[in-house]
Amino acid sequence: MSAEFLQLLRGIVGTSHVLIDAFEIAPYCTDWRGRYRGAPLAVVRPANTAEVAAIVRACAAAGVAIVPQGGNTGLVGGATPTGGEVVISLTRMNRIRAIDADNNTLIAEAGCTLSHVQEAAATAGRLFPLSLAAEGTATIGGNLSTNAGGVQVLRYGNARELCLGLEVVLTDGRIWNGLRALRKDNTGYDLKHLFIGSEGTLGLITAAVLKLFSRPRSTATAWATVPEPAAAVALLGRLREAIGGRITAFELIGRPALELVLKHIPGSRDPLPATSPWQVLIELSDTMTSDLATPLQAVLAAAIEQGEASDAALAQSETQARALWALRENISEAQKIEGISIKHDISLPVSRIPEFISRCDSALEAAFPGLRIVCFGHLGDGNLHYNQSKPLAQDNAAFIAQTPVVNRIVHDLVHELGGSISAEHGLGQLKREEILRYKSEVEMDMMRAIKRALDPRGLMNPGKVL
Numbered sequence: 001m002s003a004e005f006l007q008l009l010r011g012i013v014g015t016s017h018v019l020i021d022a023f024e025i026a027p028y029c030t031d032w033r034g035r036y037r038g039a040p041l042a043v044v045r046p047a048n049t050a051e052v053a054a055i056v057r058a059c060a061a062a063g064v065a066i067v068p069q070g071g072n073t074g075l076v077g078g079a080t081p082t083g084g085e086v087v088i089s090l091t092r093m094n095r096i097r098a099i100d101a102d103n104n105t106l107i108a109e110a111g112c113t114l115s116h117v118q119e120a121a122a123t124a125g126r127l128f129p130l131s132l133a134a135e136g137t138a139t140i141g142g143n144l145s146t147n148a149g150g151v152q153v154l155r156y157g158n159a160r161e162l163c164l165g166l167e168v169v170l171t172d173g174r175i176w177n178g179l180r181a182l183r184k185d186n187t188g189y190d191l192k193h194l195f196i197g198s199e200g201t202l203g204l205i206t207a208a209v210l211k212l213f214s215r216p217r218s219t220a221t222a223w224a225t226v227p228e229p230a231a232a233v234a235l236l237g238r239l240r241e242a243i244g245g246r247i248t249a250f251e252l253i254g255r256p257a258l259e260l261v262l263k264h265i266p267g268s269r270d271p272l273p274a275t276s277p278w279q280v281l282i283e284l285s286d287t288m289t290s291d292l293a294t295p296l297q298a299v300l301a302a303a304i305e306q307g308e309a310s311d312a313a314l315a316q317s318e319t320q321a322r323a324l325w326a327l328r329e330n331i332s333e334a335q336k337i338e339g340i341s342i343k344h345d346i347s348l349p350v351s352r353i354p355e356f357i358s359r360c361d362s363a364l365e366a367a368f369p370g371l372r373i374v375c376f377g378h379l380g381d382g383n384l385h386y387n388q389s390k391p392l393a394q395d396n397a398a399f400i401a402q403t404p405v406v407n408r409i410v411h412d413l414v415h416e417l418g419g420s421i422s423a424e425h426g427l428g429q430l431k432r433e434e435i436l437r438y439k440s441e442v443e444m445d446m447m448r449a450i451k452r453a454l455d456p457r458g459l460m461n462p463g464k465v466l
Contacts, residue, residue: 001041005062009044009086012054017045017092028087031080032073032134033336036429038081040067047092049167049175049206056204057173059086065459068200070142071113073134075343076428078146078199082463090141093206096120104212105164105181110141110205117210126212129156133329141205147197149424151249151328154380155285156213158424159196165209166192171202171455181209194450199426200461202454216285219248220292221321224300224312225276230354231308232280232379235299238308242299243284246292250380251281251328252353257376260334261327268327271313280309280379281328283321331376331385339396341374341389342406346414347423350382356417357384363409364388368399383423386410407434427465 001020009018019025020042028043030036041064046052059066065085072079081087093111100106101124108117114135121128130143132150142148144166149158156162165180178192195203226232229252236250255277262268284292293314303309315321335341348356357375365371372391377384388406390396411421415438422431436444451458451466 008058013044013046013051019043031077036077036080038083040081040085040087043087043089045089045092052169052206053173053175056169060172065462067461068204070139071137073138075425076430078426078428078464099124103181106210106212108140109207112140114138121212127215128212130162144196144205144208145200146426155248162211163208166195166205167207168195168203168205171460179209199465201465214287216287217289218286218292220284220296221315221324222282222296222312223271223324224280224309225272226278226280226309229357234308235303238303239299243295246284246286248285249283252379253279254375256372257331257374260338261330264334264337265330272311340400341387342403344386344410345423345425346419347383348417348419352417360413
């Protein structure tokens, strides 16, 4: 990096916000899982959209590639530099620009953490429902660029469905102001959807108009044991028939996932006395003050009578509800403590999930005897996290080397059953080549054409997605 280029960046954001020291830039160079590492030319921390645009123009003029980065909590290496780029960290852009309670909208800058957005909505008596384990660190720009999902997609939809408008810095440094707080706008192509889920490869999201909702006044949370995934699907159907749109979340948790949490997360305990191969976590909510516990208890009792569940525990307080959710939300952290595993973030039609788990478990166990399969996820919207490892470290190292073989077994079956090999984590570096096996050539050609149109020089987050 030339001294002239370095000085230009410093002139835009100030010397203290252009990081080049190896120790200072280290947190920006590695992904959350520690799988990917890169050596950027610098990390630049702009404070506003105008500074972002100036940095992008400077990089474009110098032919320097850019890696946008938010909270750096991604799981596929999408925000990790590969080497030689400028990382643009948006964490200083953390202002809530406006809240319109009458329109149920909020405008947040891209560097706002998800929890900050949730809190801002709450101050206005509203709910921003996107919720995931990393919400204290993950930023809204990153959530949108990966089309994040989380635990309430069943009721509210993923990040794409929660966004009405965007502000984006294009690859030539121009600013597109698409911050329209409209639910109906049929004036041509809906351009925001090009950038949501594109993982920073087409432009850099700097702000967003987000949908808000009425806050729940009643909730009910329960933990139930089920004998198999098919029983969990049947229980979900029973809940939908009885309770309908008040189901906020329906999470499936395999016993190995729960065991890792009980082992590694202090204070964790099994909510029910008897062990079971599968558990479900259910949450209901209502914007009216109503008794949700009684209908939930009735559905669970009927499910137990029909053999769809073997036992259930209903949270009697907010503290108990939080403890149940902590078991689910700490699975990823417990896995990280346990050691490296081969991870799959997949989606399937809910009706095909039992078949997938049965067939894929059998195929993997036949190929790799003694395998540990950690399966959990958002059954209500068809998204599973399906991860594999060997219990002993010396065996696991050899197993991890077989990642391509494992991926082929898992992903081929997902494709056969009409699913997707990336439900909510994105492609990043991890699945950039893998997707070529499952997307048609027509789809890939369209994606490449969009990339060429918006980033003809390939400077925006190179090596990711395409």
